[in-house]
Amino acid sequence: MRLAGAALNQTPIDWQNNLRNIQEAIQQAQDAQVELLCLPELCLTGYGCEDLFLHDWLSEAALGYLQQVRQWCTDPNMVVCVGLPVRLSGQTYNTACVIRNREVLGFAAKQFLANDGVHYEPRFFTSWRPGTTGTFSYQGEEYTIGDLVFEHLGVRFGFEICEDAWRPAADRPAGRLKPRGVQLIVNPSASHFAMSKTDVRYQLVLKGSRDYQVTYLYANLLGNEAGRITYDGEILIARNGQLIKRNQLLSFKNVDLEYADVDFSRETAVTQEITPLPTPDEYRELNQALSLALFDYLRKARSKGFVLSLSGGADSCMCAVGVAEMVRLGVQELGVEEFMRKAGNFSDDDIRVAVAQGQLPGAAPIEAAATSDAGTRVQAVSHPAEQVTGHERLTLNQQLTRRLLTCAYQGTVNSSDDTYLSAKEVAENVGAVFFSWDIDQEVKGYTHKIEQALGRELTWKTDDLTLQNIQARVRAPSIWMLANVQNCLLITTSNRSEAAVGYCTMDGDTAGSISPIAGVDKAFVKQWLVWAEAELGYPGLHRVNNLAPTAELRPLEDKQTDERDLMPYPLLNRIERLAFYERLSPQQVLERLGAEVDNVEAEQLKTYVQRFYQLWSRNQWKRERYAPSFHLDDYNLDPRSWLRFPILSGGFADELKAL
Numbered sequence: 001m002r003l004a005g006a007a008l009n010q011t012p013i014d015w016q017n018n019l020r021n022i023q024e025a026i027q028q029a030q031d032a033q034v035e036l037l038c039l040p041e042l043c044l045t046g047y048g049c050e051d052l053f054l055h056d057w058l059s060e061a062a063l064g065y066l067q068q069v070r071q072w073c074t075d076p077n078m079v080v081c082v083g084l085p086v087r088l089s090g091q092t093y094n095t096a097c098v099i100r101n102r103e104v105l106g107f108a109a110k111q112f113l114a115n116d117g118v119h120y121e122p123r124f125f126t127s128w129r130p131g132t133t134g135t136f137s138y139q140g141e142e143y144t145i146g147d148l149v150f151e152h153l154g155v156r157f158g159f160e161i162c163e164d165a166w167r168p169a170a171d172r173p174a175g176r177l178k179p180r181g182v183q184l185i186v187n188p189s190a191s192h193f194a195m196s197k198t199d200v201r202y203q204l205v206l207k208g209s210r211d212y213q214v215t216y217l218y219a220n221l222l223g224n225e226a227g228r229i230t231y232d233g234e235i236l237i238a239r240n241g242q243l244i245k246r247n248q249l250l251s252f253k254n255v256d257l258e259y260a261d262v263d264f265s266r267e268t269a270v271t272q273e274i275t276p277l278p279t280p281d282e283y284r285e286l287n288q289a290l291s292l293a294l295f296d297y298l299r300k301a302r303s304k305g306f307v308l309s310l311s312g313g314a315d316s317c318m319c320a321v322g323v324a325e326m327v328r329l330g331v332q333e334l335g336v337e338e339f340m341r342k343a344g345n346f347s348d349d350d351i352r353v354a355v356a357q358g359q360l361p362g363a364a365p366i367e368a369a370a371t372s373d374a375g376t377r378v379q380a381v382s383h384p385a386e387q388v389t390g391h392e393r394l395t396l397n398q399q400l401t402r403r404l405l406t407c408a409y410q411g412t413v414n415s416s417d418d419t420y421l422s423a424k425e426v427a428e429n430v431g432a433v434f435f436s437w438d439i440d441q442e443v444k445g446y447t448h449k450i451e452q453a454l455g456r457e458l459t460w461k462t463d464d465l466t467l468q469n470i471q472a473r474v475r476a477p478s479i480w481m482l483a484n485v486q487n488c489l490l491i492t493t494s495n496r497s498e499a500a501v502g503y504c505t506m507d508g509d510t511a512g513s514i515s516p517i518a519g520v521d522k523a524f525v526k527q528w529l530v531w532a533e534a535e536l537g538y539p540g541l542h543r544v545n546n547l548a549p550t551a552e553l554r555p556l557e558d559k560q561t562d563e564r565d566l567m568p569y570p571l572l573n574r575i576e577r578l579a580f581y582e583r584l585s586p587q588q589v590l591e592r593l594g595a596e597v598d599n600v601e602a603e604q605l606k607t608y609v610q611r612f613y614q615l616w617s618r619n620q621w622k623r624e625r626y627a628p629s630f631h632l633d634d635y636n637l638d639p640r641s642w643l644r645f646p647i648l649s650g651g652f653a654d655e656l657k658a659l
């Protein structure tokens with residue numbers, strides 16, 4: 001039997017997009033003479049409809065659209081499995097509808113709901129009781145729903161819907177399907193991307209096929225579906241512990257269909273030893289996921305591009321490279337024409353000229369908007385697209401990036417030449433429009449106003465945080481204005497480590513509408529940039545890779561660095577992980593750290609642990625206010641997706657005193 005899985009890039013309640021992708025997958029499958037096609041979990045509505053799954057009308061509408069899908073399933077030799085919600089007597093079930101030759105054979109229902117990390121399924125869905133079935137009517141037709149086994153071309157098959165397969169063996173539907181003569185298990189999934197997670201999924205599918213001696217067909221959703229979570233579109237086909245098919249993950253296409261043939265009439269030996277996957281390259285994985293997430297966000301938000309306050313530090317440089325990589329990887333996979341069309345930001349003329357001549361048409365010089373007489377550092381650096389960076393012409397990818405990314409360095413008297421040059425070099429390297437202006441007048445203006453109101457001078461000795469924060473805040477209005485005027489998304493550069501301890505100024509450097517790297521820790525950001533300079537070929541990163549992270553909010557002679565204000569980033573990251581991923585108590589965190597770290601005094605470690613918990617507790621409100629962020633690592637601190645914590649709390653007072 002020819003089995004296929006199709007990864008689809010869906011969007012919640014974007015019916016036309018979702019139907020188009022489903023139709024395209026069915027058409028491709030028919031053309032390839034596929035006999036059984038698995039589409040991802042809830043692909044008709046989108047997986048991320050959230051509380052809409054509790055609305056009667058949504059499931060009604062889905063059943064209505066399903067009638068269209070039926071009409072595309074005209075091949076008597078092909079079964080198509082389509083995911084959609086079914087709402088019966090006020091309960092919503094997460095189902096896969098099996099269609100053959102326009103006939104609905106039944107709705108298999110999910111038995112175990114995902115309720116960890118980014119998944120909140122029990123809020124929306126009711127789990128189906130194993131071993132039971134039911135019926136319901138729609139427009140005069142009666143349908144079967146529940147724990148069903150199907151047969152097609154002599155092959156018996158049943159379902160595990162995503163989380164069903166992640167449960168202990170005693171729960172897994174596979175264990176009950178096997179005695180019912182099932183030879184094939186079909187798994188439509190919506191399994192979020194996280195670095196290295198493909199390995200877990202691979203083991204799950206391979207071991208499932210080995211332990212239950214079945215063929216296993218797995219198809220995941222694809223892309224940044226609804227804003228935060230990205231799906232990697234993994235397709236896996238395995239039999240008796242052996243891999244038959246695995247695709248390239250994180251495609252920029254809307255439909256990624258993969259198929260393979262399995263001869264069910266022939267017995268094959270069961271492989272006990274699962275061949276391991278090569279260790280996933282997390283830097284590369286992150287790059288692909290971040291790029292795809294940015295691309296989908298951009299086009300689904302129908303935005304014109306991105307604006308970024310580029311400090312030349314690690315976080316903002318990573319965001320700039322992320323946009324450039326979005327262009328490079330998108331063009332590499334889709335080709336220039338399709339990339340430009342899909343991005344939705346280029347005219348027909350742009351596309352025609354880009355395809356024919358390898359450059360964008362007559363980009364007029366973009367005049368520097370900002371000037372200041374306050375020193376040599378402050379000047380506008382802006383290259384017309386068709387001209388040069390350094391002495392070379394911009395490549396087409398740089399020209400495309402230039403259309404999609406505008407950056408601004410916003411210096412103060414506390415900024416260094418190093419960060420300015422770093423920002424400029426990164427912007428030039430990726431091709432972005434780059435402005436530079438200073439904000440000292442604005443800082444002085446606000447400071448003066450408050451000094452007058454209070455009737456006293458503000459000094460670094462007495463008003464340190466206030467004087468830091470006003471600088472970060474004053475950067476927000478102009479960069480927002482630049483985003484508004486160009487109809488662009490303002491990127492905020494927060495990372496997970498600073499979110500953990502609130503090392504940011506609210507309404508200052510947190511200003512923005514999308515926060516691409518807030519799920520990634522700072523130590524990883526720094527390592528990733530070193531990798532990107534060498535492996536992706538961004539020489540513009542050389543300077544930032546030799547800078548110590550600094551906020552540059554205090555006078556330069558203070559030599560402020562993040563790690564001096566806080567603690568070394570690898571330690572901060574470790575404490576955060578032990579405390580909120582492994583869920584240890586402060587005492588346990590300190591003990592584990594003591595056992596792991598030998599170059600830091602015990603008293604110093606205790607101070608770090610105390611500082612971490614105090615800052616963590618005090619700054620929950622800030623985490624509540626971050627712009628929507630991407631989920632990229634195996635956990636994040638976003639209270640709206642992975643980690644909830646009280647805004648007001650006792651702040652671990654007793655626990656920290658007892659350390």
Ligand SMILES: Nc1ncnc2c1ncn2[C@@H]1O[C@H](COP(=O)(O)OP(=O)(O)OC[C@H]2O[C@@H]([n+]3cccc(C(=O)O)c3)[C@H](O)[C@@H]2O)[C@@H](O)[C@H]1O
Pocket residue numbers: 465468469472502503504505506507508509550551552553562565618621647648
């Ligand atoms: N529970 C709570 N709910 C609501 N609001 C709460 C609150 N607790 C304090 N607040 C309020 O929060 C305000 C203070 O917060 P906020 O003004 O954001 O600032 P704050 O947290 O006081 O200080 C910002 C920190 O971030 C660092 N920073 C800032 C900017 C950039 C960078 C960088 O790395 O580049 C670093 C800076 O060095 C400083 O250590 C106060 O007005 C306080 O009343």
Ligand SMILES: Nc1ncnc2c1ncn2[C@@H]1O[C@H](COP(=O)(O)OP(=O)(O)OP(=O)(O)O)[C@@H](O)[C@H]1O
Pocket residue numbers: 308309310311312313314315316317408409410411412415419475493498509548549550551552562
């Ligand atoms: N001089 C600056 N020009 C433009 N934006 C700035 C400047 N200084 C800070 N910002 C903005 O504030 C953000 C927060 O600063 P932060 O220091 O946390 O990050 P970073 O400078 O990118 O990295 P690092 O902390 O490694 O130096 C920056 O990413 C940037 O968006």
Ligand SMILES: NC(=O)CC[C@H](N)C(=O)O
Pocket residue numbers: 041113114119161162163164166189190191192
């Ligand atoms: N949609 C789901 O059921 C996803 C659950 C599963 N734990 C995963 O992360 O892949």
